[in-house]
Amino acid sequence: MPFKTTMNEEYIMKNTKSVAELLDTVNTSFLTDAEKYEAIARAERAEYIIAGISSAFKAVKNTAIKLKSAFASSSAQHA
Numbered sequence: 001m002p003f004k005t006t007m008n009e010e011y012i013m014k015n016t017k018s019v020a021e022l023l024d025t026v027n028t029s030f031l032t033d034a035e036k037y038e039a040i041a042r043a044e045r046a047e048y049i050i051a052g053i054s055s056a057f058k059a060v061k062n063t064a065i066k067l068k069s070a071f072a073s074s075s076a077q078h079a
Contacts, residue, residue, distance in 0.1 A: 019043035 020040045028036050 019047055 020043055023036075023040055023043060028039075031039070
C-alpha cells in the first residue's frame, strides 16, 4: 500500500535546497575562504548524517508495517 504524500511534503520535495546552496546566499565577506569551505563541508556532512538517519527510520517503519500486515492476515486466516 503506497503512502500518499501531503501538499506540504510535495512542496518541500520541490523546493528543497542543500545547506551548501543556502550558505552561498549568505554574506560571508567576513570569513576566510578556509572558513567558508569548512562551513560548507560541515553542512554537507550534517545533511548526509540526517539523510542516513531518515533512510534508516523509513526502512524500520516499512518493515514494521510489513510485519504488522503479515501477522494481521495470518491471524485472520485461523479465525
